[in-house]
Structures are given as C-alpha cells and as structure tokens.
Amino acid sequence: xxxxxxxxxxxxxxxxxxxxxxxxxxxxxxxxxxxxxxxxxxxxxxxxxxxxxxxxxxxxxxxxxxxxxxxxxxxxxxxxxxxxxxxxxxxxxxxxxxxxxxxxxxxxxxxxxxxxxxxxxxxxxxxxxxxxxxxxxxxxxxxxxxxxxxxxxxxxxxxxxxxxxxxxxxxxxxxxxxxxxxxxxxxxxxxxxxxxxxxxxxxxxxxxxxxxxxxxxxxxxxxxxxxxxxxxxxxxxxxxxxxxxxxxxxxxxxxxxxxxxxxxxxxxxxxxxxxxxxxxxxxxxxxxxxxxxxxxxxxxxxxxxxxxxxxxxxxxxxxxxxxxxxxxxxxxxxxxxxxxxxxxxxxxxxxxxxxxxxxxxxxxxxxxxxxxxxxxxxxxxxxxxxxxxxxxxxxxxxxxxxxxxxxxxxxxxxxxxxxxxxxxxxxxxxxxxxxxxxxxxxxxxx
Numbered sequence: 001x002x003x004x005x006x007x008x009x010x011x012x013x014x015x016x017x018x019x020x021x022x023x024x025x026x027x028x029x030x031x032x033x034x035x036x037x038x039x040x041x042x043x044x045x046x047x048x049x050x051x052x053x054x055x056x057x058x059x060x061x062x063x064x065x066x067x068x069x070x071x072x073x074x075x076x077x078x079x080x081x082x083x084x085x086x087x088x089x090x091x092x093x094x095x096x097x098x099x100x101x102x103x104x105x106x107x108x109x110x111x112x113x114x115x116x117x118x119x120x121x122x123x124x125x126x127x128x129x130x131x132x133x134x135x136x137x138x139x140x141x142x143x144x145x146x147x148x149x150x151x152x153x154x155x156x157x158x159x160x161x162x163x164x165x166x167x168x169x170x171x172x173x174x175x176x177x178x179x180x181x182x183x184x185x186x187x188x189x190x191x192x193x194x195x196x197x198x199x200x201x202x203x204x205x206x207x208x209x210x211x212x213x214x215x216x217x218x219x220x221x222x223x224x225x226x227x228x229x230x231x232x233x234x235x236x237x238x239x240x241x242x243x244x245x246x247x248x249x250x251x252x253x254x255x256x257x258x259x260x261x262x263x264x265x266x267x268x269x270x271x272x273x274x275x276x277x278x279x280x281x282x283x284x285x286x287x288x289x290x291x292x293x294x295x296x297x298x299x300x301x302x303x304x305x306x307x308x309x310x311x312x313x314x315x316x317x318x319x320x321x322x323x324x325x326x327x328x329x330x331x332x333x334x335x336x337x338x339x340x341x342x343x344x345x346x347x348x349x350x351x352x353x354x355x356x357x358x359x360x361x362x363x364x365x366x367x368x369x370x371x372x373x374x375x376x377x378x379x380x381x382x383x384x385x386x387x388x389x390x391x392x393x394x395x396x397x398x399x400x401x402x403x404x405x406x407x408x409x410x411x412x413x414x415x416x417x418x419x420x421x422x423x424x425x426x427x428x429x430x431x432x433x434x435x436x437x438x439x440x441x442x443x444x445x446x
C-alpha cells in the first residue's frame with residue numbers, strides 16, 4: 001500500500017492531524033485540507049485513491065466535493081464524515097457515488113477497516129485488469145505464430161466467427177493449439193470481459209464429468225458435502241470450452257445435448273432450473289464422422305456442436321512456420337535465435353512432429369537444457385529427430401524371409417558410416433542410447 005494516496009478534508013484541524021497520523025502509520029500517503037475549497041484545489045492537482053471528507057464545513061460541502069471528485073477521477077472512492085447524519089443524508093450520499101459514511105465520533109478502527117476494504121478492492125480490480133490485458137495479448141491473433149497459408153485461413157475464420165454467438169467446433173491433432181484458438185475466439189468477441197471456462201471431457205470419468213459440467217447439490221451423492229456450481233454456471237455469459245468432446249461417453253452426450261437444446265440445466269440432486277447463457281466452443285482430435293458410424297458419438301449432438309467448424313492443421317503440413325516457432329520458443333526460454341547452428345534448424349525442419357507444436361516446444365526446451373550456456377549443436381537434439389527415415393522405411397521382407405541380426409548389423413554399419421565413426425551420433429541416428437549401441441555391437445559381434 002506504499003503508493004496509495006488519501007486526502008482528508010475537515011475544518012477541524014485536530015481531526016485532520018489525527019487521521020493523517022493513524023493512516024500514515026499504515027504506510028499510506030496522506031494529504032490534508034482544512035476546508036472544502038482547499039480540498040477542491042488538491043483534488044484538481046492530484047489523483048487520490050480515497051477522499052475522506054467532512055459533510056459540513058466552510059467552502060464546498062462534502063456532497064459538492066463528492067460530485068467534484070467523481071467528475072475529475074471516477075475511480076476515487078469517497079467516505080463522508082458527519083455529526084449530523086440522517087437517513088436522507090446517507091441515501092443522497094450513496095446515490096451520488098459515496099463508498100460509505102461514518103458518524104462522528106467514530107472509532108478509528110472502523111474507519112481504517114473501510115479504508116482497507118477499499119484498497120483491497122482496488123488492488124483486485126487492478127490485478128484483474130492486468131490479467132485481462134495479459135490474456136488479450138497472449139491470445140490475440142497478432143501473437144499467434146504461423147504465417148503459412150493454411151494458418152492464415154484459420155485466423156480469418158477465427159476473426160469472422162468471434163463476433164457472432166455461433167457454436168464452434170475446433171478440430172485438429174493433439175498439440176496443434178486448439179485451446180489457443182478457443183481463447184482467441186473468446187478474446188476477440190463481445191464476451192471478452194466475461195469468464196472463459198475450460199473443461200477437459202476426456203480427463204474425467206463419467207460421473208465426475210457430469211458434476212463438473214452441471215454442478216451438484218449437497219447430498220446429491222456420497223461425498224457431496226456441499227453445493228458445487230458447474231462449469232456452465234461459472235461461465236455465466238462468457239464462453240465454455242469443451243475440450244476433447246469426442247471422448248465423452250454416450251450417456252453424458254445425451255445430457256449435454258438436452259442442456260444445449262433447451263439452454264438450461266439442473267444441478268445433480270437439484271430441482272432448480274438454471275439458464276445457460278454461455279457460448280459453447282468445443283474441440284476434438286478424434287474423427288467424429290467415423291465415431292458416428294460406430295455409434296460412439298451421437299449424430300444429433302454432432303450437428304449441434306458442428307455449426308462452425310475450424311480445422312487446425314498439423315505442424316507437418318505447415319513446416320514453413322517452424323523457423324518462426326523455433327525463434328518464439330527460444331525467446332520464451334530466454335535464448336537467442338543466433339544461438340543455433342544452421343544444421344540444427346535444418347534437422348528441425350525435416351522431422352514429422354507427431355506431437356505437433358507442443359512437441360516442438362518440448363524439443364526446444366530440452367535442447368536448451370542439453371546445450372547449457374553453449375551454442376546449440378546437432379548433438380544436443382533428442383534422438384527422435386533422427387528417426388524419420390527409419391520410421392518410414394521401405395524395407396520389404398522377401399518370401400524366403402531374412403535375418404534380423406543381419407538387418408541390425410547393416411543398420412548399425414550405415415549409422416556409423418553416416419556419423420563418420422562417431423558412436424554417440426550413430427546412436428542418435430538409430431534412436432537409441434550410446435550404451436544400447438555398444439550392447440548391440442557386442443551381442444552382434446560387429
């Protein structure tokens with residue numbers, strides 16, 4: 001509270017000095033004014049968090065100062081002091097925006113408690129504003145990495161649907177950034193100042209998922225010792241993000257469908273009907289069309305959530321974005337792009353990334369740990385980056401069969417040749433540890 005400023009205005013100089021001493025003891029900066037006009041001048045030239053003013057005094061009255069302060073700085077809170085309090089005075093003061101009032105003589109602890117509550121509220125408002133700005137910057141399209149044509153198409157679709165209330169289904173493999181897209185839709189839309197509530201439908205068992213979505217009343221089931229609000233209720237007029245909706249069980253799908261169709265729900269064990277006002281954004285890495293054919297996903301729910309589909313492409317289909325992503329992750333982990341040997345980036349470009357952008361970030365973080373304070377070299381990369389050709393091998397097994405030992409010997413020899421005899425590098429090329437390579441060579445007598 002070191003930077004908080006308070007103005008005390010009272011024609012009783014003893015009262016001003018008393019309040020100044022008490023509040024300064026709480027490490028607050030306190031100015032004083034001895035009449036309404038002097039108080040008005042200080043309000044014009046300073047920004048105060050709180051003004052504590054007498055109601056009746058020479059010059060401007062406390063009510064007039066309240067009006068004046070709210071015109072100059074609406075965020076300033078005003079506490080009125082009076083020895084002539086009436087219900088009418090209190091109502092008038094509150095209508096005009098006063099935070100509260102105290103009746104003289106009052107206990108100093110009473111006033112200090114009101115001041116504390118105001119400052120705590122202001123602190124919370126400021127922290128929330130900073131968090132919202134941080135989220136806005138993090139999830140704005142300008143900060144999403146990817147200039148490839150397919151990602152530009154995704155951005156255009158996000159911008160179009162964000163301004164509507166349409167239900168969105170984000171599709172894509174694990175690690176492609178589906179939740180980032182969901183956040184961007186929320187942040188770019190009119191609900192940005194309302195909650196964004198996410199729930200992973202695949203991470204919870206059926207009985208817990210229903211409670212998470214719709215909430216429950218006390219005593220609804222064993223262990224329900226108090227009421228719990230569901231995610232739909234917590235989202236309010238904001239957005240609810242149903243991640244991995246394709247993993248939801250058929251029985252939960254029915255309950256979700258009913259809620260989305262009726263736009264209302266009932267907590268487990270309850271009777272009160274609660275309106276659903278949140279926008280629904282879903283995501284899945286499953287092929288829902290195939291799930292429809294095997295009755296693993298309901299057709300009616302599919303059409304309910306698939307109003308505006310957005311498909312996020314896998315990283316292997318937008319490899320031109322890899323250099324920008326690498327630079328972004330290096331910066332995130334406090335490293336520099338020129339800290340990479342050129343062949344490191346070349347190797348990163350040829351890998352197929354089954355884990356997509358999330359895997360690339362993990363690779364960069366691990367590589368930086370391996371490199372330490374040194375320049376990142378090819379030896380610092382994880383083994384899976386050198387397994388691309390082996391994973392997609394065209395080796396055919398002849399009718400007469402083959403010797404697995406001879407294949408292993410051949411692969412080891414090729415790896416050693418490619419690595420120019422460097423066993424550590426050869427082991428990486430084979431996707432095994434150096435110790436494993438020595439063990440294999442000893443077993444095969446190579």
